[in-house]
Amino acid sequence: MDAAAALFARVQSGSADAAEVDAWLDADPTHAVAFARVESAWERAERLKALPPSALALEPAFLPTRRMAAALAVGMVGAGAAGAWWLTRRPIETTARGERRTVALPDGSRIELNTDSRIAVAYSDSRRDIVLTRGEALFDVAKDPSRPFIVQAGEAQVRAVGTAFNIRLRDKVVELTVTEGVVAVDERAAKTPPRHVPEGKGAVIATGAVAEVDLDPEVLRRRLLWRDGVVEFEGDTLEQAAAEFNRYNDRKLVVADPQVASIRVGGRFGTHEVDRFLGALQAGFPVRAMPGEGGVTYLVHADSHGPESFSRG
Amino acid sequence: MSDRAEKMAWFKAQILPHEAALRRRLAALRIPDIEDVVSEVLTRAYSIDNWPRMDQGRALVFQIARNLLVDAARRHAIVSIDFVADLETLHLDDGGPSPEATAAARDELRQLQRALDALPPQPRRVFLMRRVQELSPQEIAAELHLSVSTVEKHLAKAMVAVTRALGATEPVSRPGADKDRWRRTKR
Numbered sequence: 001m002d003a004a005a006a007l008f009a010r011v012q013s014g015s016a017d018a019a020e021v022d023a024w025l026d027a028d029p030t031h032a033v034a035f036a037r038v039e040s041a042w043e044r045a046e047r048l049k050a051l052p053p054s055a056l057a058l059e060p061a062f063l064p065t066r067r068m069a070a071a072l073a074v075g076m077v078g079a080g081a082a083g084a085w086w087l088t089r090r091p092i093e094t095t096a097r098g099e100r101r102t103v104a105l106p107d108g109s110r111i112e113l114n115t116d117s118r119i120a121v122a123y124s125d126s127r128r129d130i131v132l133t134r135g136e137a138l139f140d141v142a143k144d145p146s147r148p149f150i151v152q153a154g155e156a157q158v159r160a161v162g163t164a165f166n167i168r169l170r171d172k173v174v175e176l177t178v179t180e181g182v183v184a185v186d187e188r189a190a191k192t193p194p195r196h197v198p199e200g201k202g203a204v205i206a207t208g209a210v211a212e213v214d215l216d217p218e219v220l221r222r223r224l225l226w227r228d229g230v231v232e233f234e235g236d237t238l239e240q241a242a243a244e245f246n247r248y249n250d251r252k253l254v255v256a257d258p259q260v261a262s263i264r265v266g267g268r269f270g271t272h273e274v275d276r277f278l279g280a281l282q283a284g285f286p287v288r289a290m291p292g293e294g295g296v297t298y299l300v301h302a303d304s305h306g307p308e309s310f311s312r313g
Numbered sequence: 314m315s316d317r318a319e320k321m322a323w324f325k326a327q328i329l330p331h332e333a334a335l336r337r338r339l340a341a342l343r344i345p346d347i348e349d350v351v352s353e354v355l356t357r358a359y360s361i362d363n364w365p366r367m368d369q370g371r372a373l374v375f376q377i378a379r380n381l382l383v384d385a386a387r388r389h390a391i392v393s394i395d396f397v398a399d400l401e402t403l404h405l406d407d408g409g410p411s412p413e414a415t416a417a418a419r420d421e422l423r424q425l426q427r428a429l430d431a432l433p434p435q436p437r438r439v440f441l442m443r444r445v446q447e448l449s450p451q452e453i454a455a456e457l458h459l460s461v462s463t464v465e466k467h468l469a470k471a472m473v474a475v476t477r478a479l480g481a482t483e484p485v486s487r488p489g490a491d492k493d494r495w496r497r498t499k500r
Contacts, residue, residue, distance in 0.1 A: 001473055009468040012443065013450035013461050025317060032321060033355045037332075040325045041476040044484060045425055048445050091456075092446050 004034035008042070094118045095135070098248050098272060100229060108142035109149065114168075114226045115248045115271070123147075136168040138179075138227065156205035157186040159194065166224060174205040177215065177223045185210055229271050238263045238287070242299065245274055253278075256298040260287050320364055327370030328358045333483040335374055344382065351480075354378045421482050428478035432471055439464055440471035 007024060010016035025032045093103045095113045103111045103119070107128065111119060117135025125147070130139070132153040141149045143162030151158045153167045156174040163181025167174060176185060178201055184194040185203050187210050195210055197203050200220060202213045215223075222232050231244050239261045242253035248271035255261045263285055269277050278289045278297065286302040335354060339347045354377050358370075367373055429437050438457070442448045450468070454461045 001476060002469070005469040005472040005476065006465070008472055009450075009465040012468060013465055015461065015465065022315075022317075025321075029356050029360045030352070032317065033324070033352075033359050036321050036324050036329060036359075037355075037480060038472050038476050039321075040329045041472065041479040042444070043325075044421065044479050045444050045475055047422060048425060048441070051422070091452075092448055094447055 001034045001037070004031065004038045008035065008038045091122065092118065092120050097250055100226070105142075107144060107147075110140045112138040112140075112227060114138075132167055132169060134169065136166070136226065138164065138166045138224065140164045140180075154205070155188050155207050156210075157188060157194075159184040159186070163199075168223075172206060176203040176205065177220065178202065179220070179224065226271070230268060231271055232268045233265050235264045235266060237261060238265055238281075238285075238299065241265050241277070245269075245271070245277065248272060249274055251295040251297065254292075254296055254298050257300040257304060259301045260285070260299060263287065320359070323364055323367075324359055327368065328355065328374060330484050331371045331374045332480050334371070335378055336481055338375070339378070350378065350381065353381060357381070421479070421484065424478045424482045425475065428474045429471070432474055435459075436467040436471040436474075439467035440475070443468060 003024075007016055007021065011021060025035055093101075093111070093113060095101050095115060095117050097116045099113075099115060101113050103113065103121075105111065105121065105128075106123065109128070111130070113119065114136035117137055118133045119137060120131040120133065122129040122131075128144075128147050128149045130149070130151045132151060139149070139151060139160070141160045141163050149160045151160075151167060154169055154174045156167070156176065158165065158167065158176060160181065160183045163183055164179045165183050166177040166179065168177075176183070176197065178197050178199050180199055182196050182198045184196055185205060186194040187205050187208060192210075195203065195212060197212055200215060200217070202215045202220075202223075204211045204213060222234075225232055231241075231248075233241050233244075236244075239255050242255050246252050251274060253274070265281065265285075267277075267280060274297075281287050281299075282289060282302075288300050288302045288304070290298045290300060292298050332351065332355065336347060336351055339350055344350060354374060357377050358373060361367065361373075429440065432440070435457075439453055442453045442456070443450065448456070450461055450464045453459075454464045457464070459467075
């Protein structure tokens with residue numbers, strides 16, 4: 001088990017190459033068994049992520065021995081600083097697919113993370129930096145004029161003092177929605193001064209360009225529905241609706257037939273209500289849902305016999 | 314996926330979840346050297362030739378354990394008839410997890426925390442930074458002013474403790490944890 005755990009740790013940091021791992025695992029069945037046990041324990045330990053940080057008692061309570069007490073007295077200043085770091089900073093926050101979570105930051109700001117998202121947090125005395133590297137988040141920023149709150153997302157940089165706004169990383173663009181106050185938006189490479197986007201408006205940021213957009217109150221409302229775990233469609237194409245469900249679920253919807261991709265759908269669903277969506281879809285449209293391998297459901301025209309019938313045709 | 318990768322996925326989905334139940338049953342029968350027996354049972358299960366057709370992991374685990382112990386008992390020729398009779402009931406354990414097992418499953422998190430609390434501070438910190446905060450080993454090394462290889466050593470030490478603790482605790486079946494997941498790669 002010790003050797004398996006050591007190898008596992010080296011795989012984690014990329015310092016064991018695949019050939020070495022294969023050779024070791026194949027050398028003896030007890031190796032593979034030990035490695036599987038370590039991997040399985042690692043997977044099960046993921047449950048720890050569901051606990052609030054306080055429940056993990058991030059520093060173990062231990063009583064120093066006399067010898068350690070002497071060492072501690074000497075190292076106290078350094079240890080104190082390290083402890084403070086641990087309490088005030090949780091540098092990376094993530095959500096799994098289908099998960100939604102609120103992160104409370106030490107200054108009172110709150111970040112709500114939508115499904116499959118990742119942020120990095122770096123606070124200093126002069127600024128509050130956040131990087132959104134994946135997914136979507138709503139930022140509710142506590143006022144602090146001496147420390148600007150700056151979110152980097154793809155090509156976009158969004159700067160706020162006290163306000164609330166939503167950022168979603170889409171494939172090619174960054175979508176900003178301002179729900180309260182004003183934010184300054186900048187494209188990393190742009191030479192123009194930052195644009196100020198007020199409450200109720202949005203912006204789309206792509207490489208080299210920032211476009212401000214007026215938002216209908218209805219659109220604004222729909223953009224924030226994810227906070228209730230809901231998706232709502234109104235004239236969206238089937239392709240778009242499928243993509244929206246796929247953000248939240250491991251089980252994937254694939255529009256496998258160009259005939260049905262542009263069907264327009266409407267309705268309100270829980271982000272996990274894939275079956276209810278498929279039921280409504282098949283009842284109201286000439287669409288058939290066909291289960292495939294690996295949790296994929298293919299959406300085809302009701303007249304077709306299967307994905308093969310048109311991929312070959 | 315290579316054949317071995319598939320086999321390991323099968324092993325993790327079908328065999329390992331029953332490790333704790335086997336341990337509990339062996340303890341109830343007062344079998345000595347439980348660790349050795351468990352290791353041997355798991356290795357035999359892993360080495361089975363027609364594994365892709367085995368989807369009754371729990372029954373398989375108990376059957377292997379029974380055969381192993383009956384053989385051992387015969388070899389030593391010193392065991393009582395009672396003991397052999399008890400062994401015959403070993404694989405009958407079934408009908409799913411017992412009430413104690415369900416309670417134990419709820420305990421999974423507590424066991425994990427206990428194992429972590431028993432660790433020295435550095436391995437514990439490295440493990441939590443990797444597993445809970447999802448920092449890369451390189452990021453952890455930078456934060457804690459350690460070399461990557463030292464981070465690896467701390468993580469390995471934590472994993473030995475965590476694996477031991479969880480091997481003795483029945484897994485919680487999670488929604489979305491699909492027992493047949495290993496099959497998806499086949500067909």
